[in-house]
Amino acid sequence: MIDLNDQEILIDGGEKSSGVTSYISSYVDGPLEAVIATHPHSDHIGGLISVLNSFDVLNIWTNGDSTNSQTYSEFMSAIQSEHANTYVVRRGDKINVGGLSFTVLNPDTLNGTTNNNSIVLSLSYGDIDFLFTGDAEKEAEASMLVSSVVPVPDVEILKVGHHGSRTASSHDFLAATSPEVAIYMAGKGNSYGHPHEETITALNGIGAEIYGTDVHGTIVVATDGEAYTLQLEKQAPPYSPSVISPTPEPSTPVEGAAIGKSAPNFQFNNAHEQPVSLADFRGKPILLNFWATWCSPCRAELPYIQKVYDKWSEYGLVVLAVNMGESPSKVEEFMKSHNFSFPVLLDSKRSLADKYNIRYIPTTYFIDDNGVIKHIKIGAFSGVAEIEDMINNILP
Numbered sequence: 001m002i003d004l005n006d007q008e009i010l011i012d013g014g015e016k017s018s019g020v021t022s023y024i025s026s027y028v029d030g031p032l033e034a035v036i037a038t039h040p041h042s043d044h045i046g047g048l049i050s051v052l053n054s055f056d057v058l059n060i061w062t063n064g065d066s067t068n069s070q071t072y073s074e075f076m077s078a079i080q081s082e083h084a085n086t087y088v089v090r091r092g093d094k095i096n097v098g099g100l101s102f103t104v105l106n107p108d109t110l111n112g113t114t115n116n117n118s119i120v121l122s123l124s125y126g127d128i129d130f131l132f133t134g135d136a137e138k139e140a141e142a143s144m145l146v147s148s149v150v151p152v153p154d155v156e157i158l159k160v161g162h163h164g165s166r167t168a169s170s171h172d173f174l175a176a177t178s179p180e181v182a183i184y185m186a187g188k189g190n191s192y193g194h195p196h197e198e199t200i201t202a203l204n205g206i207g208a209e210i211y212g213t214d215v216h217g218t219i220v221v222a223t224d225g226e227a228y229t230l231q232l233e234k235q236a237p238p239y240s241p242s243v244i245s246p247t248p249e250p251s252t253p254v255e256g257a258a259i260g261k262s263a264p265n266f267q268f269n270n271a272h273e274q275p276v277s278l279a280d281f282r283g284k285p286i287l288l289n290f291w292a293t294w295c296s297p298c299r300a301e302l303p304y305i306q307k308v309y310d311k312w313s314e315y316g317l318v319v320l321a322v323n324m325g326e327s328p329s330k331v332e333e334f335m336k337s338h339n340f341s342f343p344v345l346l347d348s349k350r351s352l353a354d355k356y357n358i359r360y361i362p363t364t365y366f367i368d369d370n371g372v373i374k375h376i377k378i379g380a381f382s383g384v385a386e387i388e389d390m391i392n393n394i395l396p
């Protein structure tokens with residue numbers, strides 16, 4: 001689902017259930033402006049039946065393809081009784097909803113398989129580009145790559161084709177889209193073995209950070225058009241080939257910026273200009289937050305960090321807020337104007353951010369009294385309670 005102010009657009013709805021309806025109900029203001037069904041397989045249109053029955057849907061886009069399943073006929077009757085504007089799209093068309101404009105890259109014709117006839121859409125919001133691929137497989141990818149009608153865009157965020165199957169995500173298509181973040185949808189323990197290891201390896205090979213609904217739950221990308229943050233329902237590091245074949249945990253965890261590893265050590269000067277290192281805090285739980293004054297989600301959560309600092313320092317919690325790349329005077333002025341008193345480290349050359357693989361801010365590491373990373377929160381906290389939940393797991 002894409003939500004911009006009071007405009008909401010839903011692309012596909014999963015298998016037949018009311019799950020999507022209940023999830024999107026807290027986002028939909030008034031009518032649901034647009035429903036897009038990428039192709040008529042039950043794991044894409046099934047959940048749309050309940051959506052059509054529950055919301056006033058204004059516009060519906062499909063690729064015009066059909067199947068002879070029971071779910072498909074129920075979907076078509078739900079469309080009939082909706083009295084929405086319905087459209088069939090082809091390569092080169094635009095789907096305009098509110099302030100957003102989607103470009104249709106696929107299908108060109110309905111000559112492919114049901115999957116390869118999927119509607120594929122690109123969306124740009126400011127500098128941030130998205131590609132939604134439905135279940136398009138390598139044949140559709142090849143057809144998009146040679147098309148002169150719409151170029152395949154270089155994107156920040158890719159919805160990985162066909163649930164991470166090896167039948168999609170060809171080398172050339174991944175090279176052309178070169179996403180920073182790749183997100184696939186797959187059920188935990190699904191019988192297809194999605195995502196396939198070949199896909200994970202290929203995405204890893206082009207340097208994409210990989211997130212999947214089986215590992216991370218619901219995944220939200222928030223953007224202001226300049227930067228973006230990821231909000232994960234389940235906190236876990238990005239999926240990587242090493243996650244697929246985990247090595248047994250050594251008794252003393254090795255250093256690394258990942259859950260279960262020993263937090264990378266570093267030196268800094270304390271408020272009295274004395275050099276200290278992270279390891280000096282062994283025996284105490286640590287909240288290590290990365291932020292900058294220009295980052296609005298950071299600004300939104302820093303008051304919570306301050307409250308946690310005020311309340312939990314007496315229980316031994318160490319709060320360290322790492323400012324990335326800004327001048328001492330700018331940071332000092334910001335801290336003063338907001339009456340913040342938690343300790344700030346200036347990471348002027350971003351070497352510490354590199355050590356902790358910071359790709360998005362805010363990011364917060366929760367390190368236990370043995371120096372082991374227990375949680376990584378990417379994106380802003382919703383409130384003090386969320387931080388306290390995680391602190392409870394690092395208190396000795």
Ligand SMILES: [Zn+2]
Pocket residue numbers: 041043044135162163
């Ligand atoms: Zn599917």
